[in-house]
Amino acid sequence: MKLVLVGLNHRTAPVEIRQRVAFPEDGLQQALQELMRSGMREALILSTCNRVEVLANCPEELDGEALLKQFLYAYHSLAPPFLERHLYSHLNDKAVRHIFRVASSLDSMVVGETQILGQVKEAYSLACQAGTVGNYLHSVMNRAFSVAKRARSETGISAFSVSISSVAVELAKKIFGELGGRTLLILGAGKMGELALKHLRSSGVSQVWVTNRTPERAQELAASLEGVAVPFERLQECLRTADIVISSTGAPGFVLTRQDVQKAILDRGRRPIFFIDISVPRNVDPEVHQIENVYYYDIDNLQTVSAANRREREREARLAERLVEEEVKSFASRLKxxxxxxxxxxxxxxxxxxxxxxxxxxxxxxxxxxxxxxxxxxxxxxxxxxxxxxxxxxxxxxxxxxxxxxxxxxxxxxxxxxxxxxx
Amino acid sequence: MIQFVLNIALALYVLGLLHSLLGFYAKRPLLYKIASGTVGTGFLVHTLALVLLWAQEGHFPLTRFQEALSFFAWAVTLGFFLSYLKYRINVLGAFILPLVSSLMLSTCLLWEERLELPEGVRGTWVAIHTILILLAYAAFFLTFVSALMYLLQERELKTKRPSIFYFRLPSLQQCEDLLYRSLMTGFPLMTLGLLMGTLWSERILGRFWSWDPKEIAAAATWLIYLVLIQYRFTQGWRGRRVAYGSILGFISVLFTFLGSSYLGGGYHTF
Structure with missing residues (x-):
């Protein structure tokens, strides 16, 4: 028996091709059955928006690569010359390595993203339901899951956030440590901030206040976040207690000036305060960053941090590659x-x-x-x-x-x- | 024999230091584990050396400069483990172990056979005085290290360009916690230690205060920390100011411990 993998991903095929070759979820069972009819002993199909991969345990005497390609052409009724140049194929050890790398998110567009592991698990359980997974694929895939877990826990590929909203949370944690017991003030009820809010809310901020020029909108947002709406006039007072301030008003100028914040920081006994200004134009004077124990990040600053995190992830990815290599070797030797x-x-x-x-x-x-x-x-x-x-x-x-x-x-x-x- | 045991402790500390630095650079949890393992073993070996020395000399082995260096290293390592257990800051080793290793290295290099002791240096009171002061110094060193980490991390956050330190150092809050905790441990220890010293001085020399260079330096150090604590609690000083104050305080500690003896004229043996 041998392990064969044929597929395409975001690097080898443009999105139009990937869409053509993607398997709809409800057709997957039938596609797997078709693969088995072509002579495979076991089969699994991974189909996401960035990749389509077919993995099979093929009897020694068959040409697995040709059969899998044949299957893709026929299933999607595509002409071989049209598709072939986008396809890659791997055999045995190389197929194991590929599937380990995919599961560990080393082959992803954003290295270290955590979605892919879930998608691989989903593909595996679908194939299990279809009854096309036997001993061999079972052990390959379970090993892939544990490799992915190791890569994530032993290297930092997923440690640093790259999305703007999670960067904001990460910065808050670098200032305040754990966020439990902290108070979050939302200034303005603009749409932009919602994702960041959800992130902060789920990372343990204990109290949320919302203030807005139009109180109705503030009330609405406060209700959806289990927070409290505060009258806009009491903004200065709020700054005395709030630790993290997210501003996303539609105001054309500064809602908070350096003087406001200077006064607030003395009122609050110089405890640190963190402004996240995601409104354009900006609502808080960037000058406040000069004040001791005040930290101010606007959307551009968050982007800079995100880029630095991305570089850090890539550095970690090299370590993860080494880890995968070790795992491939030990797995291959066990297969022997x-x-x-x-x-x-x-x-x-x-x-x-x-x-x-x-x-x-x-x-x-x-x-x-x-x-x-x-x-x-x-x-x-x-x-x-x-x-x-x-x-x-x-x-x-x-x-x-x-x-x-x-x-x-x-x-x-x-x-x-x-x-x-x-x- | 004791020299040999001290050398083993030194080797283990250096090994721990190397792994801590590597761990800091590469951020591998495994390296940190190896580091704490070797330093922990080093600490036990070091403790053994102290016990052996105590048995050999018949009094607490803290009457010579080399012994003071060694005890200081021991106390700093103790502080390292206590704060590691409390705060789980992995990178702490990379900041603390350089001092521990160099103190230990100096101890081993300067180590020599027993010398005759001047009268009056022996005795329980003076031993407790020295122990308390050195424990206080160790705590102040932790204060210094947390201040350093605070300033580095604060700089990362203020420049908005995250570099190597941003990813590795703990949060500002954690640095501050460790800073206050160690400061508030060190200060009472030092106060008590100085008190023991003056009382002993009164008993032996007949006066509380001799204008010995070390006495003056110690008083200055004590005042710096007193002012720092005073500003912290009454003026709400935080963050950077307290950090700078802690660094100044530790420079003064170093001068008191190592520098002031060279001014001459004092009766302190170290």
């Missing part, structure tokens, strides 16, 4: 275990030798033995060898076991009987 012949031969000869040695020792002690006795003892030893080996070996050969379990079992046998030196 499935070549059973040397293990079986080793096991047999080991047990035979033990029994043979014991037999010879006993024979030496039995001085009055007859040839018939000796013959019977030899036969008995042979039977013991067979009876011990048989269940051990047939367990190794079982096809219906989980592959991980199977490999674990083979490794245990090899350790128990010290067979490693022979391989």
């Amino acid at each position: 275990l499935l070549n059973l012949a040397p293990t079986i031969a080793g096991l047999r000869s080991r047990i035979e030798r033990i029994c043979q040695e014991e037999l010879e020792r006993s024979l030496r002690k039995l001085s009055d033995r007859t040839p018939q006795h000796e013959e019977e003892l030899r036969l008995m030893t042979a039977r013991i060898v067979n009876k011990i080996c048989h269940p051990l070996i047939s367990q190794m050969k079982r096809q219906d076991e989980n592959l991980e379990f199977q490999m674990e079992y083979i490794e245990t046998i090899k350790r128990m009987f010290r067979l490693n030196s022979k391989l």
Whole structure:
């Protein structure tokens, strides 16, 4: 058996092509069945807006690559010359590496984005439902999930936010530590801020105040965020308590001047305050950033931080690549275990030798033995060898076991009987 | 024998330092784990050395300059572990261990056989005086390190161009927490230590105050921290100002501990 992968992604194909080749979710089951009819033992299809990949366990004697391509052409009724130049294909180790990288989000448009893992899991569970996943794909995919998990926890590929709203949250955390117990003031009820608000709200800010020139809109937004609407006239007073201020009013000029903030910072005993100004034109005088313990970021500043985070992620991605490489190697070497012949031969000869040695020792002690006795003892030893080996070996050969379990079992046998030196 | 044990502690500290610096650069949790493991072992070995020395000398081994260096290193490492347990700041090692390693290196280089002690330096009172003062210095070093981290992180946030420090250093809030905590640990320790010193001086020398250079420097250091704490609580000083004050305070500590002896004329052996 061999592992074959054929696909295209955002680097090899423009969006029009990707759309043509994408599989609608409700057609996926049927497509998988079709793949199985073309002779594959197992199959899985991953179809997202950035990539379409077909992964299959193909019998050794078939040309898997050609068959999978054929399947794509036929399924989407596309002419081969039109599609072929956008396709890539990988075999065995390379296919394993590719699927590991995809799951770890190293092959994504934005490295470290976390959606892809969910999509891969979804594709896997759909294939499981369709009954097209067996031992082999099962173990490949589960390993891919654990590699993705390792990549995320052991490297920083997903550690630093790249979206503007999560950058704002990250900055707030760099100032205040945990955000629990902090107060958020929303200045203006503009649409732009909503995503940032949701992010902040979900990261533990305990109190939300909303203030706006038109109180109705403030009330509305406050209700949707489980916050409190505050009259606009009390803005200065609010600054005494609020730790994070998001401004997104439609006002043409500064709503808060340097003097306002200067006064506020003294009123609040110099506790730090963080302004996020996402309105254009800006509503808070950028000069406030000069004041001690005041931090002011407008949309451009947030973008600069996001770019720096992106660079940091790319640095981390190199480490993640190394990690994937290690995993591919160890996985490939375990797959080799499935070549059973040397293990079986080793096991047999080991047990035979033990029994043979014991037999010879006993024979030496039995001085009055007859040839018939000796013959019977030899036969008995042979039977013991067979009876011990048989269940051990047939367990190794079982096809219906989980592959991980199977490999674990083979490794245990090899350790128990010290067979490693022979391989 | 003791020299040998001290050398092992030094080696472990240096190993921990290297892993901390690597961990800081590469941000690998594994490296931090190795670092805390080696430093932890180093600390135990160091403690063993202190116990052996105590047994050998028959009194707390804090009567010579080398012993003071070694005890200071030990106290700083203790502070490192306490604050690590409380705040889980991984990068702390990269800031603290350079001092620990160099103190230990000096200890090992300067180490020599037992010298005759001047009368009066032995005794429980003077030992407690020295222990308290050195523990206070260790706490002030933590204050200094948190001030440094605060200023670096604050600079990142103010320039709005995140670099290596932005990603690795803890939040401003955490730096401030550690700063106040260590400051408020160090100050009472120092106050108590100075008090012990003056009382001892009165008993042995018959006067509380001798205008010894170290006494003057220590008084100045104590005043700097007093003013800093005073401004913190009555004037609401925060952040950068407190950080600068803490750095000034620690420079004064260094001068008191290492510098003032060279002015001569004092009766402090170190």
